Amino acid sequence: MTAPEQPTDRAAPPTAGAGALDSLEEHLLGERPTLTQAEVADQAGISLDAARELWHLLGFAHAEPEERAFTQGDVRALKLTQDLTDLGLLTEDRQDGMVRTLGRSFARLAEWQVGLLAETALDTGIDPTDGILELADEVTPRVEELQTFVWRRHVLNAASRMLAVADAGDRTSDRAVCFVDIVGYTSRSRTLTDRELVTWLEAFETAALDTVIEHNGRIIKNIGDELLIVADTAEDAAAIAMELTRRGSDEDDDFPDVRAGVAYGEVVTRLGDVFGPVVNIAARLTSVARPGTVLIDKGMYAALTGAAGDDADTSDTEGPERDESPYRFRRVRRVSVKGYSRLHPWALQPRD
Template sequence: MTRPTAEDIERLFVGPGARYTRAEVAAHSGVSPELAERLWRALGFATLADDAVAFTDADVAAMRQVSTMLGTGLIDDDTAIRMARALGQTTARLAQWQAEIMIGAMLPPDGSPTDEQIGKVLEVSERLLPGFEQVLVHVWRSQLAAAGTRLLTIADINEEVAPTRATMAVGFADLVSFTRRARELDERELADLVEGFESRAADVVAAHGARLVKTLGDEVLFTAPTPEQAAAIALELVGEEMRVGMAYGPVLPMMGDVFGTTVNLAARLTALARPGTIVVDAALAEALDAFEVVRIRRRPVRGLGMVQPYVLRRSSS
């Protein structure tokens, strides 16, 4: 078996080879050259020379779909650009992650793989691609439904479906002494540690109807519509080698992330927490009638002045 080329990989995933320049894609799709270039950059692809023949029939078909959506008047150019950026950034990480999983599962961890082994990865990918594609669309639709449900839950609290600011619980969970542990582990052991931590956090957050906003190696950021959900997540997550900080208040949702003083306060409280403990702010503590919280001494936190933290514990009852 010969070693697959870049052309082989591109042909498998996006179809026949390049036939068009950027201007030709715009002409065939009905999108202006300027918008086509902006969309291409928003999707995360490099800007190519005007005369570069680098686009396929699939590119034309995709851009034609954008043109059709714009033609309905339901979205404008700026909205299309923002949606393209969300799509590009998310799928780039997804594709990289999935490629790493497949390669890690099929190629030897040490030594150079043979042409036959690399070819086998491509062969298996070709067989699995239709199934993965179908599952991807289903999961995406299901996640849209979950996002809509969360917005409605937030609306019950904030009295609007798409608030500029939303009141919710924000939590950070991080691994204690991660830098020291990273020095003691080899690359594979470190990867297993991080993946295990992120996987467990994602499972726990999802099980309680909340959202894992992002992972940062040794730390995860999650949000929950209610203080009770956040408390249940923290109590299930926390362990001897983990700590959690949480706050409750207004946040600014933007680009799939969350911003604001509440987020900053949750991060600062995490830094105050000892291994195996959960530290929360006064607003979250006051909202937790069914949980045990213990007031501790006031602390100064960078950028926020003096705050009154509480320790969240499992109820003795």
């Protein structure tokens, strides 16, 4: 295939901003865009429709048919995707999920990184154009190397957890799922500027992450003012939920008041996320928990006490307390929530 013609004219002379954008584009993409989407698809050996679908799934803007917005890096990306398909890693069903997840994750990461740079430029009085170019020249290679290392570490951790499961070929396993929700978030957010709100939420997530890691858990994602946390054992999830609610109830601690819901049982994992009834129950318990409290389902109760299924369904107001257990269990009245008309939780409380 012959090399595409280079554009020879422009509608107007480039402005300073356009010049900075051109420079940034070349720094980040490694070369000036010279290919149309059809040319990229042709060189990658896939159909134009498939290329457009992948572009859409990655979250990128629509490109006009004659727009030269692509580089050899785009060709390489499509070839890599095809290689993964040929290796059997990406089936038609998996491809959409994986590509969409990559697009969303890196879009959020890029927005945060550029926003952080913009804030730094404002605080120090640096011209935004110079700051963006500095990102390309100095910051981007270091961040890229760090991202790759962090990703490899997380792959190792995820693989280790998977191999520890007896049925490693199955994507389901018993885990504890915990939702932690900030109490009074709506009213508090109305009193803060956008920047103050972001700072407040980031401080909350950072503090929560320390506790989660200390007790061998993982934050799957944050959903506004809510965190979705997963732990491999009921004991770790209980420790996380109890510590976060304790901190929130401490008037001398800046950590916000929170409530939590925890469920334990079979969970489906896919692309780093978790699914299934256990996840839904944990979310529903959080929605009805009172500030500073932790509600748990029958699966968590059984895992923490060793109670059998029938024992976990008992109507006793107090649960059995083992001498070595740091918790007390108080039966809570049945609640009706979306999808579960007769959910009967327990309140998890410290023994002392």
